[in-house]
Amino acid sequence: MKEIREIFYDKQLNIEAYGFYGLKQKFPNHFHDHYVIGCIESGIRKVTCRGEEFLIEPGDLLFFNYRENHACEQVGDYPLNCRFINIKRERMREIAEEITGKSGYPEFVRPVIRQCPKAELLREVYRMVAEGKEEFEKEEHFYLLMEQLLSEYAVFEKRGVQVPDTEKLNDVCDYIKEHYSENVSLEQLCGIAGVSRYSLIRYFTKYKKITPYQYLESIRINQAKLYLEEGMEPAEAAAMTGFSDQSHFTNFFKRLFGLTPAQYQRIFIQKIDKTPL
Template sequence: MAAEGEERRVYYDGDLEIEAYRLSGIVQKFPNHFHDCYVIGLMIGGRRHLWCRGAEYDLSAGDIVLFNPRDNHCCSPIGGEALDYRAVNIGPQVLSRLLRETGLGAEELCFAKNVLFQSDIAQPLAALYDAVAERAPKMEREEALFFLLEQLIDECAAPRSESGGDERIRLACGYLEEHFAENVALGDLTALTGYGKSYLIRSFTKETGLSPYRYLQTVRLGRAKRFLESGVPPVEAADLAGFADQSHFTNFFKEFTGVTPKQYQRIFCSGVAPSKGDA
């Protein structure tokens, strides 16, 4: 059940194929994790300490956060202040299509920075969130989305890095992403990479920002979201995604998303998740 004063709302726009969400009155810490989508967020109120890809930031109202897919991050409140936050999530394939439609010659976007302090991008981002949340006419929502994308391309884009990294750790990541529903053990990864268990854990964490188990659980969370979006009941989605039991799945899901699996699924039935106390 949500704490008194908390409000969590999530909207899915089927026309734009994006998610918009609001977290207000939230004091909880969000543990280290990543998203499979691009996240563009705006601090409205409160202060948060953010860890992302080995760097640390103190965020306040007016600051923008930008996460590429798989950018590991976590955050916690500063001084016990409650978070007030708006954001939009855009899947990589959807963003690639949208970028082509801008006509600006970009087909891929990589955010050069994870934080923009007191950025002018706050206004178009807030406008897009409001348009989606208020179910504005389609043309208004489309204009708001493309106006935001053009500013992001102009101010935040960087060439995508082609650095190789550790090939064997990439193999381990691929194995976890392919076998997410199975009872994967460290021995499976050491057999694949040739690394000892201790060295594997250190190398994997250094390369990805997450331990192998946290990486696997985050992949499972992403798959569970897709199952829920397609109408699979939460109990079945938990099993298909590889979670041991429904209680663990529900607790883990809310810890990382701020809403329960049932609330998340209702986004795709009614367009908005319940905001308070609805499991």
């Protein structure tokens, strides 16, 4: 297998994402000036960290704290495939403060979490960064991932976080309804609610039983249905309702309704054709 190494920097999230595919290289004892969080896709490696040895396998989640010494080497004939995100120390402090309300640096308690269900969400964040996906959805997934990782695997003291009131959350809903066709950002919605990104995601979801981004896409898709029923071309309906491209629109539409936009539209075109003159 040919070795491939890739790295991406996301300005919006202020993180790095990098992947190793077909990796056989041995890494001596070293540390990084950032936090490292990764998931193992295939292959087995021996990792030495905190005076212990761990065999990491597919499905495992890996944590290295800021400047934490570690080393790793290949085990067996199968090279390593893995994906990681790097978070600088000050950026991690900002994230932890938004989520927990405490200004400090978290410490992940265990270097390895076996068969961690959070690995799938990490893969999704990595994919969005690598593909340059829409900022709102990507931010939401990232904060949901970090909330789970920090709450379950990190140590720090907690104190109260900002909580938006119902009126502010309704203002957010109204803004989304009025501006769904535009490039709505999480930052804009946080400004309306007067809270942090994490607080908005958490309390909006608790209040509406749906995340802010899912709410936005639901508004968009329902308006697009009306346009399709009126005979508008699917590509134009996608553009008019704020979808980044027609492929995203088609995939999302089919996932929700089981039909492509064109298939859905034909139902109404047939009805129109059968209407007597």
